[in-house]
Amino acid sequence: MIPPAPSKILVGISLDPDHSIELLSWATRVLAQSNDTIVAIHVLVGEESKKCELIKKKQWQIRQAKAHVISVLGEFARTCQSKQINLEARVGFTSGIARSLIEEAKSISADYLHLRGSRNRSNR
Secondary structure (H helix, E strand, O other): OOOOOOOEEEEEOOOOHHHHHHHHHHHHHHHOOOOOEEEEEEEEEOOHHHHHHHHHHOHHHHHHHHHHHHHHHHOOHHHHHHHOOEEEEEEEEEOOHHHHHHHHHHHOOOOEEEOOOOOOHHHO
């Protein structure tokens, strides 16, 4: 029997560590299999036309976002190593979060895009 091809799972995370950990925890426990890749991304919002100028002005914010994504992924390093799941950290910068996530999913050929759901779970 041929094993399934590895999947790429794009997880959009916020700066809220609890939600980020919850999303990544679910992705590692439920979605990811051995040899899959989980890509955690946080998207910063700014005007697209002034992207280069904003990047220079927002260096601190970009560094903080990168540090956050790496820190959250660090929580899962051992689990992912034992399950042979690859981890990647990314920070995007765009004028629209939804468009950026879709573009990123296409660019990495993601099989899954996992986002934060409703906090009101009683309606599910």
